[in-house]
Amino acid sequence: MSDSKGEFEPKIVVYACNWCTYAATDLAGTSRMSYPPNVRIIRVMCSGRVDPQFVLQAFADGADGVIVAGCHPPADCHYIEGNYKAYRRFELFRKLLETMGIEQERFRLEWISAAEASRWVQVVNEMVAQLKKLGPLKPNLEVRE
Amino acid sequence: MTEEPRIGVYVCHCGFNIAGTVDVKKVAEFAKTLPNVVVAKDYVFMCSEPGQDLIKADIKAHNLNRVVVSACSPSLHEITFRTAVSEAGLNKYLLEMANIREHCSWVHHDKEKATEKAKEIVRMAVAKARHLEPLEELEVKAEPSALVLGGGVAGMRAALELANYGFNVYLVEKAPTIGGKAALIGYIDPKTKGPDVVSKMFDRIKDCPRIQVLTNAELIQLSGFAGNYNAKIRINPRYVNEKCTLCGECEEVCPIEVSNEYNFGLNKRKAIFLPFSNAYPPYYAIDYRVCVKCGECEKVCRFGAINLKEEPKTIELKVGSVIIATGYDPYRPFKGEYGYGLHQNIITLFQLERLLDPESPTKGELIIGGKVPKSIAFIQCVGSRNTTPGAKEYCSRMCCTTAINSAIKIKEKYPDTNVYILYKDIMTYGSDETLYEEAGKKLVQFIKFEDKIPKVSITPEGLFIDVFEYTIQENIRIPVDAIVLSIGMLPPRDIEELIAVTRVSCGGEGFVREAHLKLAPVEAPTKGIFLAGCITGPKNILESIRMGSAAAAKAMSLLSKGKITIEPMIAQVNEEKCSGCAICVGVCPYSAISIKKVNGDRIAYVEKALCMGCGTCNAACPSGAMQHLGFKDIQLLAQTRAVFGGEMNV
Numbered sequence: 001m002s003d004s005k006g007e008f009e010p011k012i013v014v015y016a017c018n019w020c021t022y023a024a025t026d027l028a029g030t031s032r033m034s035y036p037p038n039v040r041i042i043r044v045m046c047s048g049r050v051d052p053q054f055v056l057q058a059f060a061d062g063a064d065g066v067i068v069a070g071c072h073p074p075a076d077c078h079y080i081e082g083n084y085k086a087y088r089r090f091e092l093f094r095k096l097l098e099t100m101g102i103e104q105e106r107f108r109l110e111w112i113s114a115a116e117a118s119r120w121v122q123v124v125n126e127m128v129a130q131l132k133k134l135g136p137l138k139p140n141l142e143v144r145e
Numbered sequence: 146m147t148e149e150p151r152i153g154v155y156v157c158h159c160g161f162n163i164a165g166t167v168d169v170k171k172v173a174e175f176a177k178t179l180p181n182v183v184v185a186k187d188y189v190f191m192c193s194e195p196g197q198d199l200i201k202a203d204i205k206a207h208n209l210n211r212v213v214v215s216a217c218s219p220s221l222h223e224i225t226f227r228t229a230v231s232e233a234g235l236n237k238y239l240l241e242m243a244n245i246r247e248h249c250s251w252v253h254h255d256k257e258k259a260t261e262k263a264k265e266i267v268r269m270a271v272a273k274a275r276h277l278e279p280l281e282e283l284e285v286k287a288e289p290s291a292l293v294l295g296g297g298v299a300g301m302r303a304a305l306e307l308a309n310y311g312f313n314v315y316l317v318e319k320a321p322t323i324g325g326k327a328a329l330i331g332y333i334d335p336k337t338k339g340p341d342v343v344s345k346m347f348d349r350i351k352d353c354p355r356i357q358v359l360t361n362a363e364l365i366q367l368s369g370f371a372g373n374y375n376a377k378i379r380i381n382p383r384y385v386n387e388k389c390t391l392c393g394e395c396e397e398v399c400p401i402e403v404s405n406e407y408n409f410g411l412n413k414r415k416a417i418f419l420p421f422s423n424a425y426p427p428y429y430a431i432d433y434r435v436c437v438k439c440g441e442c443e444k445v446c447r448f449g450a451i452n453l454k455e456e457p458k459t460i461e462l463k464v465g466s467v468i469i470a471t472g473y474d475p476y477r478p479f480k481g482e483y484g485y486g487l488h489q490n491i492i493t494l495f496q497l498e499r500l501l502d503p504e505s506p507t508k509g510e511l512i513i514g515g516k517v518p519k520s521i522a523f524i525q526c527v528g529s530r531n532t533t534p535g536a537k538e539y540c541s542r543m544c545c546t547t548a549i550n551s552a553i554k555i556k557e558k559y560p561d562t563n564v565y566i567l568y569k570d571i572m573t574y575g576s577d578e579t580l581y582e583e584a585g586k587k588l589v590q591f592i593k594f595e596d597k598i599p600k601v602s603i604t605p606e607g608l609f610i611d612v613f614e615y616t617i618q619e620n621i622r623i624p625v626d627a628i629v630l631s632i633g634m635l636p637p638r639d640i641e642e643l644i645a646v647t648r649v650s651c652g653g654e655g656f657v658r659e660a661h662l663k664l665a666p667v668e669a670p671t672k673g674i675f676l677a678g679c680i681t682g683p684k685n686i687l688e689s690i691r692m693g694s695a696a697a698a699k700a701m702s703l704l705s706k707g708k709i710t711i712e713p714m715i716a717q718v719n720e721e722k723c724s725g726c727a728i729c730v731g732v733c734p735y736s737a738i739s740i741k742k743v744n745g746d747r748i749a750y751v752e753k754a755l756c757m758g759c760g761t762c763n764a765a766c767p768s769g770a771m772q773h774l775g776f777k778d779i780q781l782l783a784q785t786r787a788v789f790g791g792e793m794n795v
Contacts (some may be wrong), residue, residue: 013788019664026218029247037253037262040269040788041244043219044776045714048732049760051778054785061789078661079759080650080670080734089764 010064010131012124014041015050019078020071023114031117035124038131039067046070047109048082052093055107065106065131067123072111083111105130106137150181150275153209154267155200157191157216159246164189166250168260172215175264179271180792183207191216192225200226201233210235211274215243215267236279238713238775243270265788272787276780280713285754287372287704288465291697292317294364294643297325298339298686299678300470301346302693303700308355310701315462316350317362317378319639321430322420323350325472327686329407329421330498331543332550335580339686340423340502347425360426361433365459367467367646370754371673372709376462381433384417388450389428391419395442395451396429403435409475409495412506417442417451422504433457466673466700469657470693471643473679476528476632479535483524483630484601490514490608490627491601494523494548497629501554511555511562518626520563521555522610523548524599529633530569532598539654541633542683545572548631549584556587564589565623567599567612592621601628634683647674648736656682667695671735672757675699714775715756716763718749722770725749729762729771738762 016022022043028035044050047070055066068090070083077083090109097104108127112119154176158164169187176185184207188196191214203209212235214226219242227237245263253259291307293300296318304314316323324343331339350356359380366377401416416436419429428450431442436453443451475495480486485493490513492500503509511517525548526532529541545568552564566589573581585591592614599612610623636655637643644651649669652658657680660668667675675696678689703709716729716738725747730738737755740747749771760773769778783793 011788013785019661023220026220026244026247029218029251032251034254035252037249037255037258040262040265041248042269042781042784044760044781045773046759046761049764049773049776051764051781053778054781057782058785058788061786061791063788075652075658075662078664079757079761080660082734082759082761085732085761085764 008132008136010038010128010136011062012039012065012067012127012131013058013063014039014067014069015044015047015054016041017047017070017078017082018043018045020076020114021047021069021110021112021120024112024117024120027114027117028120033117033121035121036128038128039124046077046079046082047086048079050086050089052089055093059102059106059137062137064134064137065108065127067108067110067127069110069112069123072113076111076113102137103134105134148210150211151183151207151209152179152181152211152213152271152274153200153203153207154179154182154185154213154215154271155191155196156185156187156245156267157196157214158187158189159216159250160189163216163246163250166253166256166259167245167263168256171260172245172263172267176213176215176267176271179268181211181275182271183209192222197225197229200229204230204233204235210239211277212240213243213267213270213274214240215245215263215270217246218242218244218248238280239274239277241270241274241277243267268790269784269787272783272792273780276777276783276793278774280774282713283711283753284708285372285711287707287709288374288463289704289707290314290464291466291468291700291704292364292374292376292462292464293468293470295325295470295472295678295680296320296323296358296360297470297472297678297689298327298343298346299472299689299693299696300325300468301343301350302690303468303470303677303697304356305346305349305353306694306697307700308353310697310705312355312701312704314356315359315376315378315464316356317359317364319361319363320420321360321383322424322426323347323358323360324421324425326475327689329502330495330547331686332547333686335550342686342690344423347423350425358426361430364646370752371671371703372465372754374464374467374673376464376467377459378462379457379459381457382431382455384431384433384436384453384455385429385451387426387428388448390448390450391428392447393419394445394447398441398445400439400441401435401437403432408499408505409493411496411499465704466675467647468675468677468696468700469643469647469649469669469680470677470696471637471680473634473683474637476537476541476635478527478630478632482533482535483527483599483628484603484608485630488603488608490518492627492629494544494551494629494631497551498547501551511559513627517559518562520565520623520625521627521629522565522567522623522625523552523629523631524610525566525568525631527630527632528635532569537633537635537654539683540572542572542688543685544631544633546577546580546685548629549573549580549589551629552589553580553584553587556584556589565592565625566590567592567594567610569594592623634679637680647671649674649676654682656680667692667699670757671755673703709754711753712758714773715753715758716751716760717772717774718751719770719772720748722768723748724768724770726767728765728767732761732765734759734761
């Protein structure tokens with residue numbers, strides 16, 4: 001995707017847990033913070049709800065980056081240990097991405113508390129800058145020897 | 146899905162909050178082009194009464210069966226619009242919010258880009274809305290009663306609050322008397338001690354018919370869910386009943402002597418004993434663990450109060466909620482830690498507190514090793530704040546205040562005794578700070594050590610403490626007659642059993658963890674179970690009492706309606722797809738899922754009242770049989786695909 005001037009504008013899909021990260025994205029709004037409009041946020045109740053197939057679907061449909069974000073370990077999770085479930089799933093998943101020709105930098109697992117609106121803005125800025133450097137996602141579908 | 150979705154989209158201006166940055170008319174026009182959208186409108190304030198009426202009228206006029214409100218965050222107005230759609234006869238879970246204020250108009254400034262983004266957010270919400278289903282809230286009856294585990298100050302306070310409100314309370318205590326540690330020691334303010342507060346609470350409990358006190362009792366099994374718990378309680382025999390007049394003749398003839406835990410081992414007690422003079426229930430008890438049943442006490446009792454044939458029994462109770470207030474254990478110094486266990490004049494703060502009690506073996510006199518010490522030193526942070534390899538990281542909160550209060554008492558009674566307090570930092574927080582000042586005026590000597598902890602030497606000439614005084618940066622040697630180790634708090638010894646029975650979880654320090662320190666304080670992660678007092682970590686007496694009140698208030702707010710509403714956004718099993726692999730059983734943080742046999746097939750079963758709706762089972766299910774209602778795979782995939790204009794077929 002590119003804007004009117006033809007500059008590459010990456011599109012990022014975000015899965016945010018209701019209790020921490022989604023609340024942080026709301027706080028960024030109520031605090032009138034400013035960040036690039038490249039993110040699309042999907043609310044889930046817990047980062048532990050995020051199925052890796054959602055992330056793959058997003059990449060398959062054209063996402064340049066995906067962020068899964070939840071509550072800080074060890075004890076911020078609203079559901080005791082959903083953040084650990086997400087951590088275990090996505091640390092493994094990250095390794096698989098490379099084998100599919102998707103750079104690991106296109107995926108981020110983040111812990112952002114309800115109060116950390118500035119952290120949210122920072123993550124968006126970093127991700128946008130990084131994806132601009134990487135360019136659009138072109139999955140490398142050649143089979144490697 | 147039986148009915149083709151008919152969706153209405155309502156784009157809010159929020160005054161200029163949205164309309165100032167987002168071209169709301171364009172967004173509404175765009176929404177009309179989306180599949181299944183029947184009507185799309187914009188309005189200045191959707192949450193206002195005319196705004197809500199607009200939606201309600203449209204639901205009827207256009208026969209809408211889904212509504213998308215494109216406005217602010219669902220955390221703000223989801224409930225408002227759910228109520229509005231349900232007033233128009235639509236199931237309230239057929240509403241979806243598109244957050245174009247917090248996520249768009251308030252954080253972006255470029256009008257064109259913000260409008261494009263808002264359109265996509267609406268497209269995502271519409272895509273999800275196409276797959277929404279009506280959901281029904283369930284209601285279960287709730288027992289207006291509570292089980293309180295632990296008869297310390299926190300548990301007693303919780304029991305009294307609940308009983309005052311009209312609930313039946315079972316106060317379960319492992320020991321033969323309620324009262325906990327505060328009944329023995331503890332500082333509250335210069336005029337009030339722990340035992341004073343406890344005896345006032347006893348008076349109230351005595352007069353309260355709704356509180357049933359079960360001593361020598363423990364919870365051995367807990368099943369059910371919020372509002373409907375079944376608790377199995379084992380009651381160990383006390384062998385002494387209410388005919389006891391406290392004459393004490395039995396105690397004299399009892400041949401068994403053991404260390405007296407109610408004086409922290411300062412003296413011995415018999416197998417038949419009264420824990421302390423105003424213990425409750427107010428009669429003797431036989432320690433069933435050490436009694437040899439010689440029958441001497443039974444023979445000498447003139448009131449027929451003793452029955453050695455009593456058997457342990459198990460009772461079952463039905464309760465609506467459970468409050469866990471089983472407290473702490475004092476830190477146990479290892480042998481040789483600051484000379485502990487090697488010299489009779491080295492005692493713990495808990496022992497000193499008992500010694501200064503009028504009921505003590507010395508009748509409240511400070512007699513250690515046969516005489517009043519001419520000099521006595523307190524060593525702080527024993528077992529706390531990483532002072533020794535076995536010590537905990539945390540501060541135990543009560544030891545500084547208790548030690549300084551005792552030091553003042555000693556100085557008042559024995560002005561010639563030199564009192565030293567060796568400390569790392571003084572933590573007399575809040576109004577207790579005045580104690581610290583007063584101790585200075587009374588010439589209690591404070592000696593600060595940092596990382597180099599004091600060394601205790603036991604010599605033929607007496608006890609010596611070598612310490613590097615941090616303020617003057619010099620090694621000093623203090624000859625003392627007695628040493629008091631200000632020990633901290635540990636999680637109770639039997640916490641493992643508690644965890645196994647109640648399914649609570651522990652934090653890093655070994656205490657029970659609250660569901661969320663900020664969002665769900667006092668609550669255990671399992672609905673209907675609440676926590677009070679030192680079971681969640683060190684607290685002073687007042688803090689424990691307050692937490693007891695808080696836990697009771699939460700239990701009451703849960704049970705007061707006589708029924709509990711179960712949120713419908715929980716896990717649901719598709720029995721046709723489920724293979725019974727049980728992966729979901731392992732990932733559920735609430736033990737809400739079990740495997741049942743249905744017509745010979747293994748099928749996952751969700752206990753609705755236990756499910757809290759996190760959806761982690763859905764993410765783990767390999768066959769898509771487990772679905773998180775309101776956040777089903779198809780709903781979230783549709784939302785994902787809609788980011789890029791793609792669709793999931795209905």
